[in-house]
Amino acid sequence: MRSAARPLIAPTAHPQLEEALRFKLDRRVAAAGSLGELVPLALRLGLIQGTLRPRLRQPQLLLFAGDHGLAVDLNPPQHHSTAAQVADLLGCRVPLPVFAHHQGMSMDIVDCGLASALAPRPGVLARKIAHGTRNCRVTAAMTIDQVNAAIRAGMEIAESLSGNVLGCAGLGVGSPASAALVISRVTGLALRDLVHAGPRMSEEDFVHAMAVLQSAHNRHPASEDPVHALATFGGFEMAMMVGAMLTAAERRHLILVDGMGACAALLVASHIAPTVVDYALFCRSSEHRGLDFVLAGFESAALLALGLESIDGTGTALSWPLVRAACALLTEVEDTVEPMPPPAEPQETTPSDFDPLPVRG
Numbered sequence: 001m002r003s004a005a006r007p008l009i010a011p012t013a014h015p016q017l018e019e020a021l022r023f024k025l026d027r028r029v030a031a032a033g034s035l036g037e038l039v040p041l042a043l044r045l046g047l048i049q050g051t052l053r054p055r056l057r058q059p060q061l062l063l064f065a066g067d068h069g070l071a072v073d074l075n076p077p078q079h080h081s082t083a084a085q086v087a088d089l090l091g092c093r094v095p096l097p098v099f100a101h102h103q104g105m106s107m108d109i110v111d112c113g114l115a116s117a118l119a120p121r122p123g124v125l126a127r128k129i130a131h132g133t134r135n136c137r138v139t140a141a142m143t144i145d146q147v148n149a150a151i152r153a154g155m156e157i158a159e160s161l162s163g164n165v166l167g168c169a170g171l172g173v174g175s176p177a178s179a180a181l182v183i184s185r186v187t188g189l190a191l192r193d194l195v196h197a198g199p200r201m202s203e204e205d206f207v208h209a210m211a212v213l214q215s216a217h218n219r220h221p222a223s224e225d226p227v228h229a230l231a232t233f234g235g236f237e238m239a240m241m242v243g244a245m246l247t248a249a250e251r252r253h254l255i256l257v258d259g260m261g262a263c264a265a266l267l268v269a270s271h272i273a274p275t276v277v278d279y280a281l282f283c284r285s286s287e288h289r290g291l292d293f294v295l296a297g298f299e300s301a302a303l304l305a306l307g308l309e310s311i312d313g314t315g316t317a318l319s320w321p322l323v324r325a326a327c328a329l330l331t332e333v334e335d336t337v338e339p340m341p342p343p344a345e346p347q348e349t350t351p352s353d354f355d356p357l358p359v360r361g
Contacts, residue, residue, distance in 0.1 A: 006358070009249045012047040012278040015090035016038065018070075021046040028333055041281075041303070048254055048279055050139035053331045058163025059105045059320060062125075062244065063089065063171045063313050064145030064237035064261070068239075069135035070175030073105035073212045082172045085311065089171075090123060096310070099317035105167065112150060114172075127153045129236045129296065137182065137216045140232045147231045147239045154243025157253070165323075166248040169285070169313035170237045170261025171261075171350045179264035180290055181213055186226045186267055187297055191217060192288035194260075200309065226271040236263065241265035246272065249279040256319070258283040259312030263294045281323070283315035284308065 001203035025039050067082050081241050086109055088094045100107040109115040111118045112123045115132040118124055121351045129150050133141035142150075158166060170179070180194035195209050209333040220232050230239060242265045249269075257266050257280050282295055286309055295301055 002110040007274045009246070009273045009306065010252070011275045012044075012050075014047060014050065017050065017052070018043070018047060020052055024052060024330065024335075026307030027335060028329055032333075033347070035329065038322075038329055039325045041323065042174065042329045044281070045254065045323070045327050046330055047351070049252060054325060054327050055219075055331065056163075056165050056327050057168065058161075059165035060161050060163050061100050061105045061107045061167035061169070061256075061313055061316055062110055062157070063107070063246075063311075064110045064112050064240050065167050065171040066175070066235045067115040067132035067235035068178050068235050069133050069141065070137065070178055070212070070216065070302075071172075072135065074143060074174055074177055076208060077105065077288065078293035079087050080173070082114060083118075085171060085173075086118065089311070090121070094311060096317060097313045099107055099166060103317050103320045105317055105320055106147065106163075107317075110172070110237075112153075112239065112240045124201065127157065127240065129153070129239075133178075133235050136233050137219055140220070141178070141234060142231045142236065144227070144231050144238070146236070147227060147234075150236050150239035151243035151246075154240035155247040156243075157252075158241070158244040158247035161248075161253075164251070164253045166244060166253055167283075167313065167316040167320075168241045168262045169245060169258040169311075169316060170235070170236055170241065170265070171312065172235060172261075175235055175237065175262040176288065176290070177209060178215055178233055178235050179238065181216060182226075182229050182264040183260070183267060184217070184296060185222065185229040185233065186271070189297065193293050196289050198287055202285075211350055221254040225266045230264075230268050234268075235261070237261055238268070240264045242269045242272070245269045245276055245280070249273070249276040253279065254323070255280045256316045256323075257281070258285055258290065258314075258316045259310065260290060260294065263291070263298075266298075267294075281319075283319045285310045285312045285315035 021043050097107055108123055108125050111128050113129050129146050184191045238261050245255055246269050282300050282302045303322055
């Protein structure tokens with residue numbers, strides 16, 4: 001099995017191609033007027049695929065689901081369980097699967113570590129590492145062996161996908177709090193900034209959450225190793241997303257990152273292979289204030305901010321038409337002016353000579 005330690009992820013930086021893409025997009029703007037944020041988005045897509053004519057195929061949205069031992073201290077017993085959330089998704093009782101279907105996105109739920117059994121059925125990938133993590137207020141949430149097994153499982157999932165677009169979102173009661181602990185430990189961001197969800201979070205809930213998470217934070221000595229932080233505080237769903245993101249980037253596929261859990265996974269993946277971030281675009285399904293700090297750390301922003309308070313992945317489905325439009329800007333709009341002249345010496349090729357770079361898979 002391949003190791004997560006040495007993924008072969010090429011950087012997307014390519015000055016000559018970027019110049020050619022900018023020239024092509026400038027011609028679009030000259031003909032149509034300002035196209036706003038579609039232009040830098042289209043530029044990113046061209047650089048990710050290494051071509052003047054990027055093509056997006058068979059987008060796949062994966063919801064990585066896992067239970068957290070920490071949840072028993074965070075939530076009352078009557079809280080909507082992870083299993084109930086999964087049942088709602090499979091029964092189309094929430095908008096996300098409907099949105100994904102109407103946007104032409106395949107959607108699957110990956111059982112990374114649900115506490116309950118999930119019967120085999122279409123739309124479910126069984127990759128359970130264990131029946132939920134342990135409570136990180138007491139001990140490490142996962143062993144390093146479990147983390148490595150989850151990362152390898154994520155790699156295998158991404159390797160098996162036939163398309164070149166991967167949407168990643170986490171699902172699980174306690175997952176955002178667990179992700180806040182991972183992000184805080186790895187980046188040094190204040191835990192209170194990552195925990196406070198915003199105006200909809202009552203002061204009582206905030207105080208309780210901070211007491212629980214600060215207790216978990218203090219229980220474990222600091223470590224500079226992000227994978228160790230993931231094992232200490234994280235979840236099986238985050239570890240599996242780490243592997244999926246690394247393999248997707250290795251194959252030069254676009255990664256759509258949605259939610260605190262997915263951001264925590266990308267953060268850990270970026271410490272394994274920094275260039276994985278080049279392939280990521282951010283979506284948003286919640287106004288959780290902690291996401292503002294996380295996205296600022298990535299020097300980025302969500303593609304759309306619609307004021308949602310929904311299941312992670314919802315923002316991905318709603319953002320997908322925007323991504324497709326940016327791609328079409330480069331591939332389907334006809335040129336109305338003369339082709340771009342060859343670049344200045346010492347270059348010998350014209351931008352029209354750019355073909356998609358070879359990819360794995």
